[in-house]
Amino acid sequence: MNYRPDVVLIAPRLHTMTDALPKGPTAIAISGGRIVRMAPASAAQDWTAQQIVHLPPDSTLVPGLVDSHSHPISGLALTEGVDLSGCRDLADARRRIADEASKGGTRGWVLGWGLDPNLFQAGHLPHRNSIDDVTGTLPGLIRLSDSHSALANTAALRLARIGVTIGMDHPDIIREPGGAPTGLLQEFEAMSLVEKHIPAEPETARQGRLIQLLHHMAASGLTAAFALDASDAPEDLLTTIEDRGDLPVKLRLSPWCMPEQTVDEITTRLGRHGRRWCIEGVKLFLDGTIDNGTAWLESPDQFGQSTKSTWSDPEAYAERVLWFDEHSIPTATHAIGDAAIAHALKILHRQLLRTHHRIEHLETMPLETVRLLAHPRIAASVQPTHCTHFTSADRKDNWSVRLGRQRADTGWRTRDILNMGATLALGSDWPIAPFAPLATMADAQLRRVAGKPEQSPIHPEQGLTAREALAGYTTSAYASIGRAGGAVAVGAEADITVLDRDPLTTPPDELLETRVLATMVDGTFSHRTV
Missing domain, CATH: 3.20.20.140 (Metal-dependent hydrolases)
Structure with a gap:
């Protein structure tokens, strides 16, 4: 019988994550964004498809990977400026912040993110004194790694009018014994007092960064992310991007x-x-x-x-x-x-x-x-x-x-x-x-x-x-x-990740060396190297 799916993948090895255990190479037929048939690879010789892809002999096909907790929309603002997540010590972080300031910062601000609290002595909270001298005259806001706190320099505090008396009733503006703000702002309301003074990123730049981020996610093997950050009202942003093409990764957003x-x-x-x-x-x-x-x-x-x-x-x-x-x-x-x-x-x-x-x-x-x-x-x-x-x-x-x-x-x-x-x-x-x-x-x-x-x-x-x-x-x-x-099963959405080795038998330390050969969303490749 001549069978005509849209796409056929010939997988030498796959993990369906169901009770079904395919024996040997398997043909996976996809139509309308869903898996419509699975059979031994030999059966595919009678199928006619728009696209037949023979995956490499050592590759492994698994269901598309899903990040169950991510912030791709709000994360755009949270990751502006210099990345401090890999800093070895506070001196390293200060050097990177100084370099960012020397370049004029981001829209006139020295921004940074991913500052590990472990760079400070346990129990000793970050203080603006640690960044004032390296940010120069520019206002600065450095986000700590948990994104629930940020360190503002003296210039930023002045701009936000946070001083010895202003904001005294706000418990999340951390202060010295004499009442002067330390610069540490804890939780979202306190951080927003400074954030609202940062000039907004141009919308076209924001769109470009989101598309780039989602492409990187797809290249890592992700086909979907549960984004717990719809507070930024991203509907217009996502609609504009989809007017030009498909998102590389599916997003489920929860406000x-x-x-x-x-x-x-x-x-x-x-x-x-x-x-x-x-x-x-x-x-x-x-x-x-x-x-x-x-x-x-x-x-x-x-x-x-x-x-x-x-x-x-x-x-x-x-x-x-x-x-x-x-x-x-x-x-x-x-x-x-x-x-x-x-x-x-x-x-x-x-x-x-x-x-x-x-x-x-x-x-x-x-x-x-x-x-x-x-x-x-x-x-x-x-x-x-x-x-x-x-x-x-x-x-x-x-x-x-x-x-x-x-x-x-x-x-x-x-x-x-x-x-x-x-x-x-x-x-x-x-x-x-x-x-x-x-x-x-x-x-x-x-x-x-x-x-x-x-x-x-x-x-x-x-x-x-x-x-x-x-x-x-x-x-x-x-x-x-x-x-x-x-799962990889008939009737399932055709969201698929293809790896160059088997994630169930590869030693965990070697998983870092794994190459993502392809990711497929709704039956269409969003990333492909084969």
Whole structure:
């Protein structure tokens, strides 16, 4: 019989992430953006297709990889200026900032991002004195790696009129004992006081940077990202880009729901979509970050901080989440500290859930809280590289010092989450950590930075198997939002990643050397080297 699909891929080896185990090379027929037939490769000789692609003999085809927590839209602003994420020490960061200032900065500002709090002595907060002399006369704003805090220089504070008396009632403007601002701005409202003075990036430049970013994501093996940052109202931006062509990566965007917002402000945007993007679900925050001292812990950290929720009345958060559930609107809640995580989960157990809900980050929690994740409509969304990039086995990092060893030892419990039968989705939280999915999957197995065998692993008993790590980027990613997806099967969307080696048998340290040969979205190549 002469069969006429749009595209046929001949895969020598594939992992379907289903119970089906193909024996030998397989032909995958694609039409209308979906997989319509799978058969032994020999059957394809009778098929007529617009395009037949024979993948290299050592390659492996897997479902398209999905970053379950990313910020590609808001990340455009968060990554302006000089990248400080690879700085070895504070002196290195200062050199890079000085070089940025010598070039005139970005639209008249010295901007930087990714400054690791571990470059400062644990418990000692960053101060504007560390950047004033290297930024010169230009205003400057340097974002810390968690993106929940930023360091403004004296010129920027003056421009924003933040002084000894102005803004005294704002708790997130950190001050010296005499009342002078240190320059450290914690959480979004405080940072916005300075950010609003930075000239806006031209829209055409913003469009270009987003397209470039999504192409880089596709080249890393990603076919989709759950973008928890639709607060920037990106509909016009994405529509303009799609008027010129397809997005290289699918985007599921979830707008933020802050305590001061009404549900109408949020729900009117839900359901908007383009060809490869949609606005779906809602993101809420229950706390900030441990490194910042703004998380919500059951008891204070070693410096007396991280004692309260982002919501002054946590019960108001409960009412909001349960309202969303009653209206079948899925949620994702940022909950880092043990008190925040427990509160979010206990609320979800109050009623019979109608839709799916995710808890994001889950950085430290006792085992009794982990058990609450074992629910068919609750999922954990974890970023393994937050553990491996920003903490260390010797517990001398800022995160661990703040928590103390006992609580630090309950961090990023990925093995315990799976052992409880819960759904575990994996992601990067880009730009907090790199979006490269294979490196993140490797770190999830090793519990240290892949490619650095000299590092001691951080609680290696919490490491994942290769298949579990792959599931976190495929089937479990979709399960976390209540969808069947992330598999290579007849009827599935033709979102596919092709690698030059097998991710299930390659040693994790060698995953860094893996080449992404192709990514396919809706049956069309968005990246291809073969």
